[in-house]
Amino acid sequence: MLFEMTLMKFDVYQLLDADPILGPICFSLFIFTIVFVCMTMFITIISDNFRVVRNNLKFNHNHDQQIVRFMFNKVQRWTKIGxxxxxxxxxxxxxxxxxxxxxxxxxxxxxxxxxxxxxxxxxxxx
Structure with a gap:
């Protein structure tokens, strides 16, 4: 039922029938907690990966030159030029x-x- 609550697929009347005051309060706290935890986790994953990509871009230029040099040398060897x-x-x-x-x-x-x-x-x- 908690998973259905996070997807907003549940019967509100069952919650109100259980306890008209405490039910909505617990539901609101649960939803805010889940949204806060999930959003924080999502933002953390995005920011960490963004930082990794940005650091890789700094070093990518040298790596690209090595790849081009390697490919050029392979072509030279295959064509017997060089x-x-x-x-x-x-x-x-x-x-x-x-x-x-x-x-x-x-x-x-x-x-x-x-x-x-x-x-x-x-x-x-x-």
Whole structure:
């Protein structure tokens, strides 16, 4: 019934029949409280998001330049226009980084063996 009251879909006569004085007073307090809380929450959400967007606009210009530069470099690579030496250096550096990548799954069986050995030593000690 309270949710219906906030939507203004309720029977007023039931409220008046319950208590002719206290019913409308409680109803008015409830509606003012709900409207106040909802409006405050709505305004807070709007103002917080407005502040976030305004802060993002300050930094957006630099980000846009990076995106345009990235897209321009990609087009150059696809069309084979530009600095081939630079792209080769990047590809070599990428390959070196991939070679240095350490895959933890490869060392998993060794780690399990170490764990089992340690557990055996603890059990033998006790």
């Amino acid at each position: 600095h081939d030496d630079q792209w080769r250096e990047y590809e070599e550096r990428d390959q070196q980084m991939r070679d240095q990548y350490y895959d933890p799954i490869e060392s998993f069986p060794d780690k399990i063996d170490q764990l089992l050995d340690s557990l055996n030593r603890v059990l033998e000690y006790n």
